[in-house]
Amino acid sequence: MADIWVMRHGAYEGHRPGYHAPYEATLTQEGRDQVRRSLPLPNGILAIVTSPVPRARQTATLVSHLTGLPIVATSGLLAEWRAPSIVLGRTAETYPPAYRAWRARRLANPSLRCEDGESLTDLHTRARHCAAFLRHTADRQGPLLAVSHAVLLGVLTHLQEGPAAFTTANTPWHFTERRPLPAHQQVAPDLQRPDQ
Template sequence: MADIYLMRHGAYEGHRPGYHAPLDATLTAKGRDQVRHSLPLPDGITGIVTSPVLRARQTAVEIARHTGLPITTTGLLAEWRAPSIVLGHTPDTYPPAYRVWRERRLAEPSLRCGDGESLTDLHTRASRCADFLHDTAEEYGCLLAVSHTVFLGVLTHLQRGPAAFTLAAGDPWPFAERRLVPHLPGPPGG
C-alpha cells in the first residue's frame, strides 16, 4: 500500500478561532507562503487530491505550480458542512438553534442543524473518503490529500465513530501542515 499524506490548506481571509468560514474564503499571502514553505514534498508523491472548497483548491494549485503534480478534486474531502446559519459566525454569535444542536450532537449523532451535515453523515463521508484514498493510492501510488482541519481529524479518527468530530475539533491541525498516514483507520468494526 502506498503512503497517503494529509495536509490542511493554508491560512485564509477572515480566519479567527471557532469561525465557520464561508466556502469562498481565499488564501492570504501568508497562506501561500505557508504552502511554499511546506515544500519540497516527500519523494514518491504521484498526485494531489483536494477538497473542492476554494482555500483547499488554491493550496493544491500552489503546490502543483511548484511540483508539476496533477490535481484531482473530490467532494469527499470537503470540510464538515456547517449549517448556513453559522457561516461567518464565531462562538459568541452562534444562533440559539446551533447552540442547542451542539449540546445534543453526541447523544444524537444523526441530528442535523438546519442544512448542516450530521455527525453520522460526516463520519460516513469520511469512511468513503478513506476507501477512495486507499483505492487511489493503490492504483496510482503515494498521494497528497488537501483538506480542512475538522475533516482531516475525523478522517484520522474514524474508529471513534461519529464522536471523531469532537476529537477533531479539539486537535487543531496547523495551516499547511502535512502528516503521513500510511494506513488510514477503518470505521469501527471495519
C-alpha cells in the first residue's frame, strides 16, 4: 500500500479569517515562499495530484518545478468545499441571513444546501470518492502528494465522522502543511474496488 500525503495550498490573495475565497484567488508571493519552505517532501513521494482550483494548482506546479516530480492528475474531487455564491469574498461579519440560517441547521439536516452551495452530505460523499481516487492513483503511480484545501482535507482525514466531519474536523491546516492520509481513511468500505 503506497503512502499518500495531503498538503494544503499556499497563502492566497484576499485571505483573512472566516473568508470564503473566490475560485480564481491565486497564490501570493508569501504563498510561493511557503511552498519553497515546505521542501523537502517526505521520502519516497513519486507523483503529485492536485485540485483544479488555481491556488492549489499553482502550489502543485511550483512543487513539481522545484522537485522534478510529475503532476499525474488534476481532479475536481480535490476541490475545496463549494461555498454558496452569496458568501464568496465575504467574512463572518458580513454573511447574509440565508447563510447564517443554513449554518444553524446544517448538522441537523446535512443534506440541506444553501442556494448553490454544496451540502455537508455532498461534500462527505465527494471526500469518500476522493479517498478511493487517491488510493487507486497511488496503486498505479506509487507514493503521492495530493494538494488540496483546508475544508476538504479536514473531511477527507475524518471520513468516519460522516457529514458532521465538516464542522468537527476543524484542526487548523496551515498553508502548505502536509499530513499523511491515515490508511483507514484511504478507501471508504463501500467504495472499495471489487477486486480488493
